[in-house]
Amino acid sequence: MPDTLEVLRNADGLPTEDLRTSRDPAAPPLYGRVALVTGSTRGIGFGIAEALAAAGCRVVLNGRGEEGRQAEDRFARGQARYVAADLREPRAAHALLAACQVEFGAVDILVNNAGIQHVAPVEAFPDDRWEEIIALNLTAAFRAARSALPGMRRRGFGRIINIASVHGLVASEGKSAYVAAKHGLVGLTKAIALETANDGITCNAICPGWVRTDLVEAQVERIAATGGLTMEDAAAELLRAKQPMRRFSTPEGIGSLVVFLCGEAAATVTGAALTMDGGWVSV
Structure with missing residues (x-):
C-alpha cells in the first residue's frame, strides 16, 4: 500500500503532492494530515472530527450504524470519508487502518473514541456485556494503535489520542466494566508514550466528565x-x-483539545491523562 508521503489522488481529484510540506503560513495548522476518529458519527467523536477537519485534516469517520453517510455529508466535499467497522471484532481495527491507507494514505492522527456503557452491580453484571465493553473501549484501541504505529514510526510523526473518561481516574458504582476499561486505556496511553518517546510520536488520553x-x-x-x-x-x-x-463540557471543547495535542506546541506532551471534568477528580 502507498506510504502517506505519496498523498493519494482520490475520487474528488485531490492533488498528488505531499500536502503536509506546505509552507503557507495561512494554511490551517494540521493541513494535509490524515486523521482517523473511531466512533465518530455523533457526539464526542463527531465533534472531534469536525475540529480536526477545521484544522486542515482529511478525516476518516467510523461507526456501525446507518448514520455514517449522513455524518460524512456534513463535511466539505472530499474532506471526510465514512468507513463502517465493528471494532469489537478482532480483525476490524487492522482492516479499518488498511481502508484508511487506501482512501487517504496512512494515518497521522489516531483518535480512539469508540465506546459503550452498561450499568449494573458487579454481582449482576452479565459476562457478555463485560466482554463487549472491554473489547470496544480498550482492546480495540490497542489494536488500532498497534496497526497505526509502524507507519507513524516510518514517517517520524504520529499522534495517538485515547478518549478515556474521568472514570479512567476514579470510579462510580455500577460501572465496573467501563471503569476497568477506561483505567486500562489510561495505562495503555502511558505505555505507548514510553515506547514512542523519541520517535516523533505522542500518545495522550483525554478524560472528560459530563x-x-x-x-x-x-x-x-x-x-x-x-x-x-x-x-x-x-x-x-x-x-x-x-x-x-x-x-x-462540549464535544467542540474536546475537539479543540485534540487539535492542540496534534500540533507542534504539544510536541512534548505525552503520556498525560488530561481532565476536562469540571473539577470532578479534585473532590
Missing part, C-alpha cells in the same frame, strides 16, 4: 421526568452529583 451529548441528554430527561423538574434543574442535579463546576 459532556452534553444525546446520551447524557437522555439521562437529563429521565431525571426531569422522575423528579418533576425542568430540564435546566435536572441538568443541574446531574452535574451536582459529581462535578463542582455546574457546567457541561
Whole structure:
C-alpha cells in the first residue's frame, strides 16, 4: 500500500503532492494530515472530527450504524470519508487502518473514541456485556494503535489520542466494566508514550466528565421526568452529583483539545491523562 508521503489522488481529484510540506503560513495548522476518529458519527467523536477537519485534516469517520453517510455529508466535499467497522471484532481495527491507507494514505492522527456503557452491580453484571465493553473501549484501541504505529514510526510523526473518561481516574458504582476499561486505556496511553518517546510520536488520553451529548441528554430527561423538574434543574442535579463546576463540557471543547495535542506546541506532551471534568477528580 502507498506510504502517506505519496498523498493519494482520490475520487474528488485531490492533488498528488505531499500536502503536509506546505509552507503557507495561512494554511490551517494540521493541513494535509490524515486523521482517523473511531466512533465518530455523533457526539464526542463527531465533534472531534469536525475540529480536526477545521484544522486542515482529511478525516476518516467510523461507526456501525446507518448514520455514517449522513455524518460524512456534513463535511466539505472530499474532506471526510465514512468507513463502517465493528471494532469489537478482532480483525476490524487492522482492516479499518488498511481502508484508511487506501482512501487517504496512512494515518497521522489516531483518535480512539469508540465506546459503550452498561450499568449494573458487579454481582449482576452479565459476562457478555463485560466482554463487549472491554473489547470496544480498550482492546480495540490497542489494536488500532498497534496497526497505526509502524507507519507513524516510518514517517517520524504520529499522534495517538485515547478518549478515556474521568472514570479512567476514579470510579462510580455500577460501572465496573467501563471503569476497568477506561483505567486500562489510561495505562495503555502511558505505555505507548514510553515506547514512542523519541520517535516523533505522542500518545495522550483525554478524560472528560459530563459532556452534553444525546446520551447524557437522555439521562437529563429521565431525571426531569422522575423528579418533576425542568430540564435546566435536572441538568443541574446531574452535574451536582459529581462535578463542582455546574457546567457541561462540549464535544467542540474536546475537539479543540485534540487539535492542540496534534500540533507542534504539544510536541512534548505525552503520556498525560488530561481532565476536562469540571473539577470532578479534585473532590
